[in-house]
Amino acid sequence: MKTMLATLTIGAMAAAVLLGPGTARGAILVDSASLSAIQDAWVDQANPTTNYGSTTTLERKAGWSSTPSSSTQKFPYVDFGAANLLATVPAGAAVYRAQLALDRVSATGDSEARVGHVSAAWNEGTIVYNSAPGTAATRYGGPLGTGAGTTVLDVTTYVDSVRRTGSGTASYRLSGGGEDNGHTTVFSSREAGAGVAPELTVEWVPASRLYTPGMKGSNLVARLQEGLSGYAGTSDTMLTTRNSLVHGADASFNMENVWGSDTSRGLVKFDLSSIGVNPAWATVTSATLLLMPSDFQTMTSIPVQVRELQKAWTENATWTTYDGVNLWDLAGAAGAGDQSAVLSSTSLADSQWGMIYLDVTSSVASWLGNPALNNGWIVDAVSATQNIVSQVGTSENATIVLRPQLWIQMNVIPEPATAAVLGLAGLLGLKRRGRRA
Structure with missing residues (x-):
């Protein structure tokens, strides 16, 4: 409360x-x-x-x-x-x-x-x-x-x-x-x-807690979104059974669970290197993936889930390939070598057609210290019936507020060299005051 x-x-x-x-x-x-x-x-x-x-x-x-x-x-x-x-x-x-x-x-x-x-x-x-x-x-x-x-x-x-x-x-x-x-x-x-x-x-x-390189403190938040403050590190696309086309330049992607005879899934990845924080001195306390859907074709609740991807996919990915050439282990990135068996997050999209918030703390905490593991997420709408969440904005969407966002909350401590300099400065200050006395 x-x-x-x-x-x-x-x-x-x-x-x-x-x-x-x-x-x-x-x-x-x-x-x-x-x-x-x-x-x-x-x-x-x-x-x-x-x-x-x-x-x-x-x-x-x-x-x-x-x-x-x-x-x-x-x-x-x-x-x-x-x-x-x-x-x-x-x-x-x-x-x-x-x-x-x-x-x-x-x-x-x-x-x-x-x-x-x-x-x-x-x-x-x-x-x-x-x-x-x-x-x-x-x-x-x-x-x-x-x-x-x-x-x-x-x-x-x-x-x-x-x-x-x-x-x-x-x-x-x-x-x-x-x-x-x-x-x-x-x-x-x-x-x-x-x-x-x-x-x-x-x-x-508040602005005082929005992270910029060099900041130290608790509960600092980095907000990543394509085009915001010069950020240009988002990759996203759609895999769909509707066609074999590349959808990496589309303004939206669909998350469909057996809509008619079609199935569609979204792929999303954020480059974390531009945050500008030394992972050795930063602890991720929370991370949330925000997606903005524009339509639901049902009045019932729809679980939306994300899993970590295992393949180094590109925006040339299709239903059958992860880069336009090499095949997924199983079409639709459904193979054991394509995506993690462990859910990263599940959110109940209750057909309010509003922002979907997905907790991805464990993924981001792991990837910040080991960027090679970062292949982003696959996003699914999961239901036993013919439900659909459609037109989720991508990084190519002309309206910036509709693009995917990643919010990362961190505790960042001074690095040892910085702490040593600050400590030395403090000692020198005490020594000077002692001489004046």
């Missing part, structure tokens, strides 16, 4: 509740805060000129199987204020997770929704269906749930983009999903009271 340390009032209407430095998310230590909505409303296709910005509820409804029927769409809009977000998450911080929480009052049945990022301005007192802004990006979503309860939806990359650039909005819309089924879901609005108002919780690592 998180401990509430303080409450800050930011702006005229927003509150940010600091959940405190040192909160453990997995084993990565994060700072966190929760922001309240500064405005919210919903729009109704059946009443396209009516404003619903002062009601105590937000309604969401879409058509059957994501094809909106006439006069059925109802979309909630929620805004947390970019200025409030930027004032809460400090400059230079690395966003680890961001989640939108909505108090669910009722639902006529379980349905899916997508969370879109709204870049255009709107006002809760004037917004109506006919003039409501669309979304600039729609990456997240998931089942909304049945009955009363809380619906939690991932918005990590939206918040990450705002913090990285220092601009943008913290405004979101719930729209149609893949399995809408015509159900209506009712949420509490901010007018219903602080205890049930929409809430945005953000977790981050």
Whole structure:
């Protein structure tokens, strides 16, 4: 359970509740805060000129199987204020997770929704269906749930983009999903009271703990992502039974478990040498692989797992070869000499279409000291039924926040030569002070 340390009032209407430095998310230590909505409303296709910005509820409804029927769409809009977000998450911080929480009052049945990022301005007192802004990006979503309860939806990359650039909005819309089924879901609005108002919780690592070469200390975090701070050490591709093509330049890869007659798996590797740390004086305390999927074709939970690869594959790998020429021991990198028999990590991707977090501490701890062992991981979606996790962003994706990430938390101590110099300097200082006395 998180401990509430303080409450800050930011702006005229927003509150940010600091959940405190040192909160453990997995084993990565994060700072966190929760922001309240500064405005919210919903729009109704059946009443396209009516404003619903002062009601105590937000309604969401879409058509059957994501094809909106006439006069059925109802979309909630929620805004947390970019200025409030930027004032809460400090400059230079690395966003680890961001989640939108909505108090669910009722639902006529379980349905899916997508969370879109709204870049255009709107006002809760004037917004109506006919003039409501669309979304600039729609990456997240998931089942909304049945009955009363809380619906939690991932918005990590939206918040990450705002913090990285220092601009943008913290405004979101719930729209149609893949399995809408015509159900209506009712949420509490901010007018219903602080205890049930929409809430945005953000977790981050502060700039003071983001590792750069030469730093010493505890719980330092190296964040690796293609294109971030000049990093260019990611390799990734897809193996698929669909074709014999090379997919190393694709913007995404699929993780499929028997979708029709097809099976697909992803390969991911990070070059750890650019971290710039001497492994003899660094201890890896945690490492997390983050993958951003854009779609799930099921409303049930899907285990996603990673195993260490044994072959020195390249981005020319195919279903049958690990470098475009040499064969895997078993097609699909399924042989005993292709991948480890021991799972590196398993994460339950619960069809929220949000970031997947995989604990890969043991792999990274081993590879940092012995780079020759680093052949990356094979990533699978595993299920006995026809489930699919598709379009996981790769290092070639044009949108940087969608690319794979590797977060490594370390304790780094001074090397002996440095410690000796510091000790000598201390002794000389004591000697000089003694002479003055």
